[in-house]
Amino acid sequence: MAYGDSGPDVRELQSALEALGLSVGNDPSGQYGLGTANAVAELYQDSGYTPVTAPVAISTTNSKGEPKAKREHLATVPLGQAVFLPDLPAQVTKAPRIGQRLTPTATAIELGSGQLSISLRVNSNLAGLLKVGNRGRATSDLSSAWFTGRIEHVAKVKQSLDSIAAPQYDVTFVPVKETNAARLLGQSLAVRIALHAQSTGKLVVPVAAVVTNAAGRSSVIIVRHGKQLEVAVRPIISYGGSEVITPIGNRLHAGEQVIVGTNGS
Numbered sequence: 001m002a003y004g005d006s007g008p009d010v011r012e013l014q015s016a017l018e019a020l021g022l023s024v025g026n027d028p029s030g031q032y033g034l035g036t037a038n039a040v041a042e043l044y045q046d047s048g049y050t051p052v053t054a055p056v057a058i059s060t061t062n063s064k065g066e067p068k069a070k071r072e073h074l075a076t077v078p079l080g081q082a083v084f085l086p087d088l089p090a091q092v093t094k095a096p097r098i099g100q101r102l103t104p105t106a107t108a109i110e111l112g113s114g115q116l117s118i119s120l121r122v123n124s125n126l127a128g129l130l131k132v133g134n135r136g137r138a139t140s141d142l143s144s145a146w147f148t149g150r151i152e153h154v155a156k157v158k159q160s161l162d163s164i165a166a167p168q169y170d171v172t173f174v175p176v177k178e179t180n181a182a183r184l185l186g187q188s189l190a191v192r193i194a195l196h197a198q199s200t201g202k203l204v205v206p207v208a209a210v211v212t213n214a215a216g217r218s219s220v221i222i223v224r225h226g227k228q229l230e231v232a233v234r235p236i237i238s239y240g241g242s243e244v245i246t247p248i249g250n251r252l253h254a255g256e257q258v259i260v261g262t263n264g265s
Contacts, residue, residue, distance in 0.1 A: 002076040003056045005032040012084050013077065017043065034058070034074070041075035051075035085111070091178075093185045116178050117152070118191060120171040125236040127169035129202065129244060130154055136173065136193030140184050147180040149173050151193065202236065207243045209258040210235055220245070221259040222252065228259065 001010055011030040017039040018024060025035020044051035053073040060070045094110035102108055118138060122130070132151050139146040153172040159165060173191055175181035205220055210233065212218045219232050232248040 001032055001082070002054050003032055003034070003037050003058075003074045006030050009082075009084065010036070013040075013082060037074035037076075040077055044075065052078050080108070083109075083111070091182065093182065112185065116175055116181050116185070118149070118173040118189060120173060120191060121157070122169050122171055124167045124169065127154060127156075127171070129237070130169075130171060130193065134193055135176075136191055138173065138175075138181070138184070138189040138191045141188040141190060145184055147175050147177070147184065149175045149181070149191075202244050202246050203252060203254060204242050204244055205258050206260050207238055207241055208260045210243050210245065218245075220252070223257045223259065 001013060007030060010032045013032075014024045014027065014029060014036055017036070020043065022039040022042055023035065024039050025033070027033035027035040041051045041053075052075070054076050055071060056074050057069040057071055060068060062068050090111045092109060093112045094107070096102060096106075096108060130151055132154060134151045136149055136151075137146050138149055150173070151171060152174045153170075155170050157168040157170055159167070173193070209220045210218055211220070212235075217232065218235050219230050222229050222231055229251070231252045233245040233252065234248060236244040236246060238244075
C-alpha cells in the first residue's frame, strides 16, 4: 500500500494506526494520503526500523498560486508486512529473530486465534468417566514441560444411521492459563486427566483384583461378613495399576474389601 491507493485494506490500515495513537491527519477513510504515509513512517521509526519509501509527485502551488508537482519520498507498506485478521484476539505463536534471514519459501510468522485447546477422541467407556471441569496435565513428548488444563466440553460424535462402529466422543481440553501452554504449541502432548469414577456410579479396584475366565466374563471376590463372595463386573479402563469397573447388579459397593491374588500372594 502506498500514496494514492484506496480501498478497504487502506481503511483497515488507518484504523490500526489510529488504534496505536498515530493520526492519519485529514486523509479520508480508505484513502492513502500524506497523513497516512506520515503515520506509517512513524510506526516503523517507533519500532526501530527504517520505513520503505517510494517517490511520489504531490500536487501543490507556488508562491503565485500556480499549480506545480512536488516530488517526495513517502512511506509505504510493502506486500507481506501487514496482516489483516478476520477475528481478534490473535497471538503470535512463532516469529523470526531480529536480523534472521528468511528464504523465499520460509514462513515469516505464525498466528493463532481463539482459545488454545487440545482435541481428544475417546470411546464411550472412557467418556463416561470424564466430566466437564475435570482437571489434568498435558506433558510434551519432547521435554518435561507441561501445563495444567481442564475439560471444557464432551460431546458424542455424530454417526450415520447405518453405522455399526462403536460410539466415539470428542473431548476438548483447555489450559487453565494460556500463557503456560503457548510455548508447547505444535508439539505432541500426552494428556492425563484425573478420573472421578465413584461420582459416575463406577468403582475403582486394583487391576490384580479383577479375574477374567475363559468365557471372557470378569469378576472380583469381596469379603463380606467374613465370607468370600464373587461379584460379576464389567472392566472399563486400566490406569496406574487400577481398574475402573461397573458392577453387574447391585452387589458391590464403595469401600468394600476385594481380594488381590490367592494363597497369600
